[in-house]
Amino acid sequence: MIGHYALNQYVSITLSEDKGIAYFQFSKRDESFSCSVEELESFLYSQDIRYGIQHDIVRRISTNPEEYFFSRVPIAIGDSPVDGVDGRIILAVDLEEDRKPLEKADGKVDYKELVRLHNVMRGQLIARKVPPQSGQNGRTVTGEELPYKPGKEARFKIGKNVLVDQDETAMYAAIDGLVTLTDKGKVNVFPVYEVNGDVDYSTGNIDFVGTVVIRGNVLTGFTVKSAGDIRVVGGVEGAELLAGGSIEITGGIIGYNKGLVSAGQNVKVSFIQDGNVVAGEDVIVSQSIMHSNIRAGHDVLCNGTKGLIVGGIVQAGERVVARTIGNTMSTATAIEVGVVPELRNEINELRQELRQLKENEDKTDKALYLLNQLANNGQLSPDKVALRVKLNATKQSHLRDERRIRERILEIERMLEDTGRAKVEVVKTIYGGSKIVIGRYTRFVKDPTERVVFIYNEGDITIAPYI
Structure with a gap:
């Protein structure tokens, strides 16, 4: 029998980098080696192993040491920490409107009533906050x-x-209206303005603080502006549609290379021809994009049954997904991803805003310092007391704004660094004449290629199979 003090001549204990596992290994093999469970445990203790000892392994080593002569075995396993779960905001209202046509009492179907909106009433719960969950130490x-x-x-x-509400756990509507997400995910309730037909000379241009629903077409030369969403049940010609939220067009856009459809969030449409479309987040097209200029902060998705992009320039911050890009006539078609000019502009504006905030904070701090000095000397008049309360509130508001801006700057910096997510996915075919740009790199497609993904890899654009 070998005492635990002599065991270190035969065995060694090594720890993983995070000290989460201790490994047992024979450093010297001796057929006559034997030791008791107590001796082995005592040896482990002398090596600072205090927790997670695998007693069945210890027993097995004690009874059959030769089994372990040539291997390294975990003899103690600690507990990994269980990280907490982030809190989240859950919307209490459904932002997807009903898509079924309205059936009237006589059984007839009214297709003009295709868009039915989920309006909320004043005081209605819109969203609630789920607190973060605690984790567990390892x-x-x-x-x-x-x-x-x-x-x-x-x-x-x-x-x-x-x-x-006061403890910031729930959000409610302050007016009757429609819940709308605008750029950067802000939750709003906007009143709704409906046009029961086309936007033409009879209606004139529309500029509304809320959400606009048009149950007809928007004709060339007219403008519809909305702080919320714009829903068009018909089609859009060479008109200007500008929305703080999303734009949804049941028909298509035939733009005649005029006008602009621009949304803070998403643009959803069945087809785009000779159009100009800009979206803060995604452009989602069910049929085709032809000879158009498209720009999306995140993705351009054109992968429905037709899913064709041909001619023009399509730019996306992250992905472009299409069934077919280009055509057999090698029409020049440019697809660019990893292009986020808006983010670069936004980060510059935020930095400017932050500098301004810091200057204002300094002024507030100096004023508060003087008022606090006066208060300490008992020389604070009632109007100065009111001013001090106001300045303290201003300071808190500045700090909140500063935190929000810093978080957004960090978020943008991460997004700009991450060209790894930028890719072009071809579900079926990409034809010659197409040009793929990822970040600063360009690749021209010479021959038709089936089912591929273009990605950036170590200074070049490479092709991987589409899975």
């Missing part, structure tokens, strides 16, 4: 505690006509 095999990463608190992105 433990190393040496008995030290491994701290877990706590979950992050979610924050409401507050837009127009919404109220948050």
